[in-house]
Amino acid sequence: MRPDLSPRQRNETLTEGGGELIRRFEAVGIDHLRLPDGQSARATILALQTNPDVVSVQPNYIRHIVVNPNDPQWLSGSLYGMQRIQVPPVWPDFVTEHGTVVVASIDTGVEYTHPDLAANMWRNPDELPGNQIDDDGNGYVDDLHGIDSVNNDSDPMDDHGHGTHTAGTMAGVGNNGMGIIGVHPTAQIIACKFISSAGSGTDAGAIACFDYLIALKNRGINVRVTNNSWGATRLPGMQFPAALKDAMDAAGAAGILNVCAAGNSNSNNEGNPYEPASFTSPSIVSVAASDGQDDRAGFSNYGATTVDLAAPGVSIISTMTGGYQFLSGTSMAAPHVAGAAALLAERHPPLSADSLKSYVLNNVDLVPAWSGLTVTGGRLNVSRAANAASATSTFRVLEVSRPAANTFRIMWSSVPGGRYQVLSAPEMLAPFALSSGVITAGPDETTKSYTDTSAGGERKFYKVELVP
The missing domain is CATH 3.40.50.200 (Peptidase S8/S53 domain)
Structure with missing residues (x-):
């Protein structure tokens, strides 16, 4: 039923369909209807489906x-x-x-x-x-x-x-x-x-x-x-x-x-x-x-x-x-x-x-x-x-280094099985973009790192995120 209907309007709709309300499941907004003996469930469903007050209707499947x-x-x-x-x-x-x-x-x-x-x-x-x-x-x-x-x-x-x-x-x-x-x-x-x-x-x-x-x-x-x-x-x-x-x-x-x-x-x-x-x-x-x-x-x-x-x-x-x-x-x-x-x-x-x-x-x-x-x-x-x-509360960036020109290396703490990704931006207030794919820590790895070889200029900003 439409959620804005009053109890009286819901009961009128059910009565018009020829059914009896067994129970309303309030938390999910669903009514359980019983039909009289001999009344066709299929015909009743088809009729209720044409009623603008009815959102959906289905048989009570087993x-x-x-x-x-x-x-x-x-x-x-x-x-x-x-x-x-x-x-x-x-x-x-x-x-x-x-x-x-x-x-x-x-x-x-x-x-x-x-x-x-x-x-x-x-x-x-x-x-x-x-x-x-x-x-x-x-x-x-x-x-x-x-x-x-x-x-x-x-x-x-x-x-x-x-x-x-x-x-x-x-x-x-x-x-x-x-x-x-x-x-x-x-x-x-x-x-x-x-x-x-x-x-x-x-x-x-x-x-x-x-x-x-x-x-x-x-x-x-x-x-x-x-x-x-x-x-x-x-x-x-x-x-x-x-x-x-x-x-x-x-x-x-x-x-x-x-x-x-x-x-x-x-x-x-x-x-x-x-x-x-x-x-x-x-x-x-x-x-x-x-x-x-x-x-x-x-x-x-x-x-x-x-x-x-x-x-x-x-x-x-x-x-x-x-x-x-x-x-x-x-x-x-x-x-x-x-x-x-x-x-x-x-x-x-x-x-x-x-x-x-x-x-x-x-x-x-x-x-x-x-x-x-x-x-x-x-x-x-x-x-x-x-x-x-567990990686959500335990990982942190440990080191950012520059081993070569146009290259930055980021290392962070990890837990086995943790999944991470690195994002970067040219300026602190600029939008961050994905720099790496998903990096997964192996069974015994407690640190992970990522090397960015396309880092032009003197500075770049990075952040490491956990991937659920």
């Missing part, structure tokens, strides 16, 4: 989790993914202190009593447990750890297992002497259950989760990342799910990065969009699955412009309802990336969602097997991304 069966040949018995993405060097800063970053598992829920997750579950600071009162006035009674939009209550307990598995990879408790460790082992986990025990959920359920998270963010809860290991292929003739995209864009505008699984159909997402991963939204990161050798998992979707990067997704062991289990899928790959983004946000709180995405994508390990199959052509490297982000 989404599915994206996990492949845990066939025995995929089982390895080792947590290889964490080593492959080089996250252990980043852990020492975080395994002993409770994190401030909140990550959201939008999935089948989370077994929030699991011994490897319980200590990291977010607890609503404005809700008193068990008093059957909506203390914080957000429409949910006793939402201590999140919500359940499937059953329309505030208990996001996992009755499937998928969400518990992805939550463990993203933020399982570390350094506790049991089970597994997540990529960000002290992040706080909000559980937003919109997928049923059968493994499917609707767009309206997902929108309810984003609406809830945006409201929390606006209230001061430090929600930085969502993990979305679910989706569906949009077949020819199906309407574009604009409402779901709008909700995710609203989350991005609120400063939340949305990590999505690319799908498990061994399909090119360029011609067969898998949504929401294929949305052209700046806040979305689309993740394919790699195996233990960094090759593409045989089931993983791909796309040169629609899938951003790869992460381990074959035979991943993580928390499961009642214990632990190996699973494979792009569902398992996405939370590696979500956890990595959460680590960066913990380490550098001012980073925007755009910056988090840039550091993750610009610091992958380039892998020939992924060339032409993803935007980056590489696999997640948490250590490189963390080092590059």
Whole structure:
């Protein structure tokens, strides 16, 4: 609906369409409509599309989790993914202190009593447990750890297992002497259950989760990342799910990065969009699955412009309802990336969602097997991304020298993986222009330099900038 409409005008428009308003998602400005039995959804949509008061309308599509069966040949018995993405060097800063970053598992829920997750579950600071009162006035009674939009209550307990598995990879408790460790082992986990025990959920359920998270963010809860290991292929003739995209864009505008699984159909997402991963939204990161050798998992979707990067997704062991289990899928790959983004946000709180995405994508390990199959052509490297982000506060110019006529040399401190560029100007107040390309510090380099051999005259002004 047009945002300037009054509640009365919105209700009149919905009534004219023959529908009943189930709920308005205030944070994202979307209405959920129920049609009477026998009324054609297609005809109603076509009618509403001609109404000047309606901005957009879409069916309430059903989404599915994206996990492949845990066939025995995929089982390895080792947590290889964490080593492959080089996250252990980043852990020492975080395994002993409770994190401030909140990550959201939008999935089948989370077994929030699991011994490897319980200590990291977010607890609503404005809700008193068990008093059957909506203390914080957000429409949910006793939402201590999140919500359940499937059953329309505030208990996001996992009755499937998928969400518990992805939550463990993203933020399982570390350094506790049991089970597994997540990529960000002290992040706080909000559980937003919109997928049923059968493994499917609707767009309206997902929108309810984003609406809830945006409201929390606006209230001061430090929600930085969502993990979305679910989706569906949009077949020819199906309407574009604009409402779901709008909700995710609203989350991005609120400063939340949305990590999505690319799908498990061994399909090119360029011609067969898998949504929401294929949305052209700046806040979305689309993740394919790699195996233990960094090759593409045989089931993983791909796309040169629609899938951003790869992460381990074959035979991943993580928390499961009642214990632990190996699973494979792009569902398992996405939370590696979500956890990595959460680590960066913990380490550098001012980073925007755009910056988090840039550091993750610009610091992958380039892998020939992924060339032409993803935007980056590489696999997640948490250590490189963390080092590059750290460069924002540690690099400084160390020396400017003139080794020869018409030549200046600039040297600055760097961190491994840091990306820099040099700009120059003939006068202090003149506009600076790019003088160098992107200069990347190697694994052991703590200084970098650039030599300008076209510096005519006696003086020139330089500055070094960090490239995200």
